[in-house]
Amino acid sequence: MPGTNRQIRLAARPVGEVKSEDWSLAEEPVREPGEGEFAGRTRYVSLDPAMRGWLDDRPSYLPPVGLGEVMRAGSVIEVTASRHPGYQPGDFVVGTFGVQEHAVSDGRGTLKVDPALAPLSTYLGALGxxxxxxxxxxxxxxxxxxxxxxxxxxxxxxxxxxxxxxxxxxxxxxxxxxxxxxxxxxxxxxxxxxxxxxxxxxxxxxxxxxxxxxxxxxxxxxxxxxxxxxxxxxxxxxxxxxxxxxxxxxxxxxxxxxxxxxxxxxxxxxxxxxxxxxDYAKRYGEAALELAGWIGEGRIKVKEHVVRGGVEDFPATLQMLFRGENTGKLVLELQ
Amino acid sequence: MPGTNRQIRLAARPVGEVKSEDWSLAEEPVREPGEGEFAGRTRYVSLDPAMRGWLDDRPSYLPPVGLGEVMRAGSVIEVTASRHPGYQPGDFVVGTFGVQEHAVSDGRGTLKVDPALAPLSTYLGALGxxxxxxxxxxxxxxxxxxxxxxxxxxxxxxxxxxxxxxxxxxxxxxxxxxxxxxxxxxxxxxxxxxxxxxxxxxxxxxxxxxxxxxxxxxxxxxxxxxxxxxxxxxxxxxxxxxxxxxxxxxxxxxxxxxxxxxxxxxxxxxxxxxxxxxDYAKRYGEAALELAGWIGEGRIKVKEHVVRGGVEDFPATLQMLFRGENTGKLVLELQ
The missing domain is CATH 3.40.50.720 (NAD(P)-binding Rossmann-like Domain)
Structure with missing residues (x-):
């Protein structure tokens, strides 16, 4: 440390289909966690149809992603350093960490997940x-x-x-x-x-x-x-x-x-x-438990479409969604 | 008796706005009531936006009015002759009697109404x-x-x-x-x-x-x-x-x-x-009672637009609805 944290930022508001020029690849030094924070390396980035709506500058259920901001995305990170009592290096955490290689968080709005219970990507899909x-x-x-x-x-x-x-x-x-x-x-x-x-x-x-x-x-x-x-x-x-x-x-x-x-x-x-x-956040636990049970019994099969690459592959991967090229949950696994 | 019963029948399925050529004026002898029936003279005919939908030949919540059939309409009739124990000449009855001067009914789907409690036309509007x-x-x-x-x-x-x-x-x-x-x-x-x-x-x-x-x-x-x-x-x-x-x-x-x-x-x-x-037919009584109460207290004012004429005025009166020329409930009062 400090290494480099590569990020995908919104460069322009897309008109119609999102084009590669609407994104920029940025680099920052990796930030170390402050007191009460932890840092992690991104393992899986979620790609969702709702992302298209977040790019338009109009009121919706979430504010739009600002121009120049790191693209909003759910992801799974692996904790690499921690000054937070609840998180240890090696822990896996799901949260809205954005399309970047490294993230720092105080833990709010995140969830620790267990790779022994389900593949990490599944926490962005069937259990996400x-x-x-x-x-x-x-x-x-x-x-x-x-x-x-x-x-x-x-x-x-x-x-x-x-x-x-x-x-x-x-x-x-x-x-x-x-x-x-x-x-x-x-x-x-x-x-x-x-x-x-x-x-x-x-x-x-x-x-x-x-x-x-x-x-x-x-x-x-x-x-x-x-x-x-x-x-x-x-x-x-x-x-x-x-x-x-x-x-x-x-x-x-x-x-x-x-x-x-x-x-x-x-x-x-x-x-x-x-x-x-x-709006159902308080009941996620109930749903995850029931879904995990059905998955365990083989009554629900998990379909995932995993693209392996770097954050720079995010724009092209997102286009796959709108072209219907994925089957099941589309995730980008960072190498 | 037998006098003449003039009727408005559907002559053609309208395309777009309903035109006068889509209707025909028919005449039949007035029919006398059979055993268990009563006959009446139409006093008020209701005009409703929903009527436009009844003229199209496609499935809906009611079957379409057939070509050549008397136009479906709610109305208030005054009983003129009866062989039904529940109805006497001079009674007023609301029902779907159609756009015609005289109707015969066995009473099913009708309601006796009291002109002392509300003007007859109101049973086609605020209380209808x-x-x-x-x-x-x-x-x-x-x-x-x-x-x-x-x-x-x-x-x-x-x-x-x-x-x-x-x-x-x-x-x-x-x-x-x-x-x-x-x-x-x-x-x-x-x-x-x-x-x-x-x-x-x-x-x-x-x-x-x-x-x-x-x-x-x-x-x-x-x-x-x-x-x-x-x-x-x-x-x-x-x-x-x-x-x-x-x-x-x-x-x-x-x-x-x-x-x-x-x-x-x-x-x-x-x-x-x-x-x-x-779908709420079983609860009409409850609603009518409450509405009548509010009308009686002056908390609900009844707005009616009464056109006086004959059944032959039905087509032009219906056009008023779609041109927004009425204020409140539009009814045709037969002279």
Whole structure:
């Protein structure tokens, strides 16, 4: 010490798709921990669709990432030095440490995790925010009941794979919507979905009629756009539409496409509800325990897409998300 | 007897705005009641925005009106002859008797009403479907709490006038959105709304920022389109958007405009929910009693727009609704 801490910072507010020029690679000396702090080396960086929203300068559930700031990201770090009584070198900690090789923290908003219980990357996926999002979105916001029909879009993604598998645990009929035959085969053959719809090659509305003949009780939406509109045509009475995200719209330069079939909410006495997983922070432990149990029993399979590289690979890896090139949770493992 | 029963029948499925050619005026002999039936002469015919939806040949909460059928409408009839033990000549009955001068019924789905308690037309308005719609939409679907901020669109209409006044009874801040200075003045000066926004001359989004500075807790939507989108930008945390109707969209030939700001449901942890008042039929008595009480105490003022004429005036009167030419409940009083 001091070595060099390489970081990815936001250089410009992207318009439409995020381009490599919107980022800068910065270097700082590695900082030593002060009294009550610990320092760590980043092992895994999370890549999430929500990141696109954090780059726009408009009010949302979190303030936007400022120009010139280190990109916000969840990550797992390995503690290298500590002046905090609760952390020892060799500990692994999950937190919002940003896209950088080294981080210093006083421990607030972080969680120590045990690599003996689950692979470290899983604390960013099935046992991290995507898992929490799936759990509370489906069970609390969606108010899922046994025997219902669940449709999830972005089904092969970090959240979608967990949503569908929780719904199977709960005894539901599950239909996934994903892009590509390989993803669809994975959903039905590996994860136990009852059906999968390839939106790239199929007429989604027609396929929903076939695979959800009694209508959709819970539609968990990660994508928005035309797929949301198709799902709205197939709602069962008193259906719940869970608005988790709208990845198809995040890079739109012409504004968000509103769901023109929203009046089916009236005809079907249905509701569409949004949520932000942070509101459930006090119950993360409960969800993680239950999810870990299902994973241990083999009832939930964890799908992860691990890219190995350096922080400089973050921009290209993030693009994979919006191009639908990942299957399951996308993480960058720093070498 | 037998006299002539003149009727308005659906002649063609309208495209866009309903035109006079979409209707036909038919004549039949007046039918005498059979055993267990009564016959009556129509006194008041209800005109409702929902009627536009009944004319389209697509699945909804009610089957469409068939081509050649008498137009479906709520009305008040005066019993002229009866072979039903529960009804005597001179009784007044509310039901879905259609746009015709005479009707015969076995009493199912009808309600005897007392002209001494309220003007007959009010049983089609504040004490009829619009009143029920306002009551259950606001209190049940909207889950209104004392002290909240309520915004209602179509505020000068049959449902909107009641929604706003119920919200005032419940101790809420109420902002109405309506078309024209006269309607807006009526809302604030006569009905006690805290503010009114004239969407024809004001920037609704800006005006909402001014009149709902702490955000909207319940948005009761009768209109859809740009006004719904404006309201979505101003939701308070955990807001409820009650989807009652979308009169701005019913005549659209280019399809319904979806709310492009629907992702504010996510940011604001809000929900958008539709309902159909018929689902609350078992509780109409409860609502009518409470509404009648508030009307009696002068806390709810009944606004009605009565057009006097014959059934042949129905088509032109219906157009008034979609042109926003009525204030309060629009009824056709047959001469």
């Amino acid at each position: 925010m995507p898992g929490m999002t799936a759990y509370f979105g489906l069970l609390d916001v969606g108010a899922l009941q046994e025997g219902e029909t669940v449709v999830v879009s972005g089904a092969a993604g970090a959240v979608g794979t967990i949503v569908g598998q929780i719904a199977k645990v709960k005894g539901c009929r599950v239909v996934g919507i994903a892009g590509g035959a390989d993803k669809c085969a994975m959903l039905t053959e590996e994860l136990g979905f009852d059906a999968a719809i390839d939106y790239r090659s199929e007429d989604v509305r027609k396929a929903l009629r076939e695979h959800a003949p009694d209508g959709i009780d819970v539609y968990f939406d990660n994508v928005g756009g035309d797929i949301l509109d198709a799902a709205l045509t197939r709602l069962a009475m008193r259906a719940r539409v869970v608005v988790c995200g709208a990845i198809s719209q995040y890079n739109s330069e012409s504004g968000v496409q509103g769901p023109s079939n929203y009046l089916s909410l009236l005809v079907r006495r249905a509701r569409m509800e949004g949520f932000v997983v942070f | 479907m619009p009143g029920m719609t306002a009551y259950f939409g606001l209190l049940d679907v909207g889950a209104l709490q004392e002290g909240e901020t309520v915004v209602v669109s179509g505020a000068a209409g049959a449902v909107g006038t009641i929604v706003g006044q119920i919200a005032k009874v419940k101790g809420c801040r109420v902002v109405g959105i309506a078309g024209g200075a006269d309607k807006c003045a009526m809302l604030t000066e006569e009905l006690g709304f805290d503010a009114a926004i004239d969407y024809r001359s004001e920037d609704v989004r800006k005006a909402l920022r001014e009149h709902a500075p702490d955000g909207i807790d319940v948005y009761f939507d009768n209109v859809g389109g740009d006004i719904l989108d404006a309201a979505l930008t101003r939701l308070a945390m955990r807001a409820r958007v009650v989807v009652c109707g979308a009169i701005s969209q019913y005549n659209s030939e280019s399809g319904v405009q979806g709310p492009s700001n629907y992702l504010s449901l996510l940011v604001r942890r809000a929900r958008m929910e539709g309902f159909v008042v018929f």
